[in-house]
Amino acid sequence: xxxxxxxxxxxxxxxxxxxxxxxxxxxxxxxxxxxxxxxxxxxxxxxxxxxxxxxxxxxxxxxxxxxxxxxxxxxxxxxxxxxxxxxxxxxxxxxxxxxxxxxxxxxxxxxxxxxxxxxxxxxxxxxxxxxxxxxxxxxxxxxxxxxxxxxxxxxxxxxxxxxxxxxxxxxxxxxxxxxxxxxxxxxxxxxxxxxxxxxxxxxxxxxxxxxxxxxxxxxxxxxxxxxxxxxxxxxxxxxxxxxxxxxxxxxxxxxxxxxxxxxxxxxxxxxxxxxxxxxxxxxxxxxxxxxxxxxxxxxxxxxxxxxxxxxxxxxxxxxxxxxxxxxxxxxxxxxxxxxxxxxxxxxxxxxxxxxxxxxxxxxxxxxxxxxxxxxxxxxxxx
Numbered sequence: 232x233x234x235x236x237x238x239x240x241x242x243x244x245x246x247x248x249x250x251x252x253x254x255x256x257x258x259x260x261x262x263x264x265x266x267x268x269x270x271x272x273x274x275x276x277x278x279x280x281x282x283x284x285x286x287x288x289x290x291x292x293x294x295x296x297x298x299x300x301x302x303x304x305x306x307x308x309x310x311x312x313x314x315x316x317x318x319x320x321x322x323x324x325x326x327x328x329x330x331x332x333x334x335x336x337x338x339x340x341x342x343x344x345x346x347x348x349x350x351x352x353x354x355x356x357x358x359x360x361x362x363x364x365x366x367x368x369x370x371x372x373x374x375x376x377x378x379x380x381x382x383x384x385x386x387x388x389x390x391x392x393x394x395x396x397x398x399x400x401x402x403x404x405x406x407x408x409x410x411x412x413x414x415x416x417x418x419x420x421x422x423x424x425x426x427x428x429x430x431x432x433x434x435x436x437x438x439x440x441x442x443x444x445x446x447x448x449x450x451x452x453x454x455x456x457x458x459x460x461x462x463x464x465x466x467x468x469x470x471x472x473x474x475x476x477x478x479x480x481x482x483x484x485x486x487x488x489x490x491x492x493x494x495x496x497x498x499x500x501x502x503x504x505x506x507x508x509x510x511x512x513x514x515x516x517x518x519x520x521x522x523x524x525x526x527x528x529x530x531x532x533x534x535x536x537x538x539x540x541x542x543x544x545x546x547x548x549x550x551x552x553x554x555x556x557x558x559x560x561x562x563x564x565x566x567x568x569x570x571x572x573x574x575x576x577x578x579x580x581x582x583x584x585x586x587x588x589x590x591x592x593x594x595x596x597x598x599x600x601x602x603x604x605x606x607x608x609x610x611x612x613x
Contacts, residue, residue: 277348
């Protein structure tokens, strides 16, 4: 695995870093407190190519690698994890499911709108009774002539009220279990689908998270995405890539907390000197920096395997598990370094501390990651 940063990636990251400093950092706390989704920022990210990272230029994409994508998500997350989460859900879940399993006609119809940022994508697998047990989907899709009729609801859907398109899973044959779940492309302007509850979240508050409700939602027969009955299996493949993005997000979030803590430790004085001179603080900083580097390497290993077309289920689960749990620890250390000030909204570590917990839950909890890893180890280590 080659982890050296290419000149192209360095240029991309620097462009994004400048954008984040100018367009995102000054507004982070305002968006967080108002639970405001900054749609204009996403239009600009689309213009810069960051909403079509993984897709070929023929569909308006940037044609970049998963290694590039991981670096992009990390860079945004180091400033505002909420924005990184929405970018990740758009790229590696909604848009990627359509690209990976869609027909050429579906790709040509939708991908240019998604890669440009004109449209944002959502992705719906989770339901009230189908969280970690994603095979327990209750939403149904029934064929009616040249249409499908969807009924049910999807919970915790990122980009639900700000998106224009969603890829949703629904049961088409209950008797077949998870092999009877299919995927569908649903335009969110459809009168049969509406936004339900908007979640009032602990963290990631600028990221849009809502319920989607389908009541006799009629879509064309050609809105079926992939083969009938392949939706659950295809979703598991999409999650393999999605977990790489959450690992990268975790690395970026932890890095943001570390950089803020390092800066604070150099400036904050106690007993007549900067607290960075005290061994306890130095140990915390050393642990944070080392853990972040280790998590980044695991993430890059999974991304490199994905780029090479190799199996990544175990690798992405390991990266996501380690990076997300590491980020929880790193933000806790950041709060401790800041002391009482870390418990206030005057310093960025407070928000990182609230945001981080989602990383151990979204796209598969830490417990699910351990089950996935163990299953592959017991099957022969693949």
